[in-house]
Amino acid sequence: MEDQQFRMRQPNENTAMPFDFDEGELFEQLSFEDAAVKQDDSCFIGPYRIISHIGYGAMGAVYLAPSIHPGRHGEFVAIKLLHPETASDPLQLQHCRSEAYLLSLLDHPHIVKTVESGLHQQRFYLVMDYVSGPNLQTLLQMLARHQLHLPPAVACFIIDRVLCALEY
Numbered sequence: 001m002e003d004q005q006f007r008m009r010q011p012n013e014n015t016a017m018p019f020d021f022d023e024g025e026l027f028e029q030l031s032f033e034d035a036a037v038k039q040d041d042s043c044f045i046g047p048y049r050i051i052s053h054i055g056y057g058a059m060g061a062v063y064l065a066p067s068i069h070p071g072r073h074g075e076f077v078a079i080k081l082l083h084p085e086t087a088s089d090p091l092q093l094q095h096c097r098s099e100a101y102l103l104s105l106l107d108h109p110h111i112v113k114t115v116e117s118g119l120h121q122q123r124f125y126l127v128m129d130y131v132s133g134p135n136l137q138t139l140l141q142m143l144a145r146h147q148l149h150l151p152p153a154v155a156c157f158i159i160d161r162v163l164c165a166l167e168y
Contacts, residue, residue: 045120048063048079052064062078062080077128077130079126087123087124103128104117112131114128
């Protein structure tokens with residue numbers, strides 16, 4: 001099967017917070033030990049040179065790689081690679097291809113953009129824009145470990161962005 005290419009995301013509107021919030025002040029109190037990654041410069045998924053493993057889930061693992069696309073020098077992408085057992089299921093593979101196609105049609109500043117998808121050693125992969133920083137679950141867990149709470153203004157900001165994306 002051939003890799004299916006999707007259009008690249010164009011730069012979009014500024015998504016800065018609409019109020020004063022010192023992100024550094026909140027994050028300086030947190031330990032990001034959980035976000036440590038292992039280096040592996042010799043690995044490739046499709047044409048992408050993997051520089052680190054950044055996560056995993058029920059369907060597969062997520063890796064970080066430099067973008068290979070013109071005009072995106074210095075940017076990174078996140079690559080989701082299906083687990084072998086998931087990739088060997090034709091129904092799951094079709095589901096993933098359909099999901100990748102539908103995600104590629106979305107172009108909204110608060111939805112991570114799908115760049116492309118393909119097969120690597122008979123395993124499906126999905127390439128998306130990389131968003132740095134912890135996910136919400138990790139952030140809340142780190143705050144809890146330090147007996148801190150998410151400031152209401154930050155919670156409102158996050159909820160606003162999620163609702164804007166859902167409305168789209």
